[in-house]
Amino acid sequence: MKVVVVGAGAMGTLFGGRLARTGHQVVFVDTDPARVATIAADGVWENDTPARCEAAMPGVVEGEADLLILFTKSQYTAAAMAQNAGALRPDGMVLTLQNGLGNDVAIADVVGADRVLVGITNWPADLLGHGRIHVAGHGTVKFWSLTGEDRPVIHQVAAALAEADLGATAEPSVKAAIWEKVIFNAALNGICALTRMTVGQVGDFPPARDLASQVVEEGIAIAKANDVAVDDERVRQSVAFAMANHRAHKPSMLQDVEAGRLTEVDAIQGGLLATAHRHSVPAPALSNCTALLRSLDQNVRSS
Numbered sequence: 001m002k003v004v005v006v007g008a009g010a011m012g013t014l015f016g017g018r019l020a021r022t023g024h025q026v027v028f029v030d031t032d033p034a035r036v037a038t039i040a041a042d043g044v045w046e047n048d049t050p051a052r053c054e055a056a057m058p059g060v061v062e063g064e065a066d067l068l069i070l071f072t073k074s075q076y077t078a079a080a081m082a083q084n085a086g087a088l089r090p091d092g093m094v095l096t097l098q099n100g101l102g103n104d105v106a107i108a109d110v111v112g113a114d115r116v117l118v119g120i121t122n123w124p125a126d127l128l129g130h131g132r133i134h135v136a137g138h139g140t141v142k143f144w145s146l147t148g149e150d151r152p153v154i155h156q157v158a159a160a161l162a163e164a165d166l167g168a169t170a171e172p173s174v175k176a177a178i179w180e181k182v183i184f185n186a187a188l189n190g191i192c193a194l195t196r197m198t199v200g201q202v203g204d205f206p207p208a209r210d211l212a213s214q215v216v217e218e219g220i221a222i223a224k225a226n227d228v229a230v231d232d233e234r235v236r237q238s239v240a241f242a243m244a245n246h247r248a249h250k251p252s253m254l255q256d257v258e259a260g261r262l263t264e265v266d267a268i269q270g271g272l273l274a275t276a277h278r279h280s281v282p283a284p285a286l287s288n289c290t291a292l293l294r295s296l297d298q299n300v301r302s303s
């Protein structure tokens, strides 16, 4: 396959690098000229393992790609799609495994719902420098078509990701998994970003761990009020699993805070909170975390 990875950060580097190592032609697209130049010259590196690939600025690649994998932060989804949809051949597909709610719809607005594959991943990747990542544990990928239809391309993409050792499965009931992930991220990414603790440190410190549990319980109630059949125990277990096994990982939202970037609060905590308001579900812990994260973003905007 010819694959364009839009967003050459932590996750783009992981997915693009592994696909390149299993024989796919991978082009990274990123807005940072220094990052693009470094990847074009040196390829990408996962720990000590390199992969050769191409790199380009947005809007330069045209017309040939079978698959575009979007790994920008959610606040840049619409802009990144507007700039890079032309990289796809007319029936090429877009895969989003980004965190948060609403990325799928923003992509469908540009290419049409029948060209969108949507899902989740819990691979923990930390960006060390341009084209260089550390992967703090193992993860999986689940996705399906946005329209819900079963199509051969879903299985072709799943096979390519599985062959690249990304633990991918095609999963028709992905909607519940997406909500379970957003609840997980609202709790863990938010509290790690606010406290600057790693996942393991939050798990070890009872006040932080209890706050994470409150956000999880509120998130479960919000999903159910919105008629999404999340599995309560699976959400709790996923948080406990990350606390035990992804101990050193700095969630992507903490990486944003440390780098002085805007966070994905509007797509993650904000997406859940808007749903809570629509269904009049009380969510005091989520609401307070959202206000604090939006305050951090406000600092970034005014600095």
Ligand SMILES: NC(=O)C1=CN([C@@H]2O[C@H](COP(=O)(O)OP(=O)(O)OC[C@H]3O[C@@H](n4cnc5c(N)ncnc54)[C@H](OP(=O)(O)O)[C@@H]3O)[C@@H](O)[C@H]2O)C=CC1
Pocket (backbone or CB within 6 Å): 006, 007, 008, 009, 010, 011, 012, 029, 030, 031, 032, 035, 058, 071, 072, 073, 074, 076, 079, 080, 083, 097, 098, 099, 100, 121, 122, 123, 124, 125, 126, 127, 251, 252, 264
């Ligand atoms: N890191 C992780 O472990 C995980 C992350 N995720 C999710 O995956 C997504 C990507 O996260 P992550 O890889 O950590 O993010 P990063 O911030 O590391 O990477 C995103 C990259 O996209 C670039 N970018 C921004 N706008 C555009 C654009 N218009 N066109 C092309 N590139 C652009 C950014 O540049 P710049 O920095 O200059 O803005 C940056 O290099 C997020 O939704 C995140 O929540 C999901 C699971 C795990």
Ligand SMILES: CC(C)(CO)C(=O)C(=O)O
Pocket (backbone or CB within 6 Å): 099, 121, 122, 123, 124, 125, 185, 188, 189, 242, 249, 250, 251, 252, 253
């Ligand atoms: C890896 C994981 C699951 C940890 O919070 C994540 O989604 C992130 O860092 O954004």
